[in-house]
Amino acid sequence: KAGVTQTPRYLIKTRGQQVTLSCSPISGHRSVSWYQQTPGQGLQFLFEYFSETQRNKGNFPGRFSGRQFSNSRSEMNVSTLELGDSALYLCASSLAGGLRTDTQYFGPGTRLTVL
């Protein structure tokens, strides 16, 4: 069974631009969550999607948004990029129970650099 895939793996953007990251969950998984990892703050939760609906949201500004499609694939978008958005963005997928009950399987991440 294929694991969680994320595209692209690396991105370089400039301040003020926007970016879209993609995550394809493990087949049969319906919950997708997103995380930001930085050296200073560690791993921080962005949001969780289930059945095309945002189920939970972390404490990030509205510039960070996401969506989920009917095939459970998910995208996250960051608008008006800032230098501090440079990070490794990880997504994780799990069965329907999501964060409350199920093992989270992580993808390799997208490394975003904002210049």
Place this chain on the structure above:
Amino acid sequence: KQEVTQIPAALSVPEGENLVLNCSFTDSAIYNLQWFRQDPGKGLTSLLLIQSSQREQTSGRLNASLDKSSGRSTLYIAASQPGDSATYLCAVSSGGGADGLTFGKGTHLIIQP
């Protein structure tokens, strides 16, 4: 707000030793606790998931325990190998899931051959 602390931040031991990694959390109202490993520049690999009603989980040389009332978990690694070298992260699910997973900063483990 849930906070997760991992001690020690770094650990270096010779191959073959048994070792214990510690994780503590401030709010005992959790759904589950999960241990991960992360290799440099890579994503996270799930090691063990302990539901709040469970006391421990085992997988191969790994054993994780959970004491929810005291807000503690330990990850025991038996007969360590150089391939165990990685950063180990613990994460708790709490707050009705609204907090997502709250992660500790990790323990950077080096196993010397």
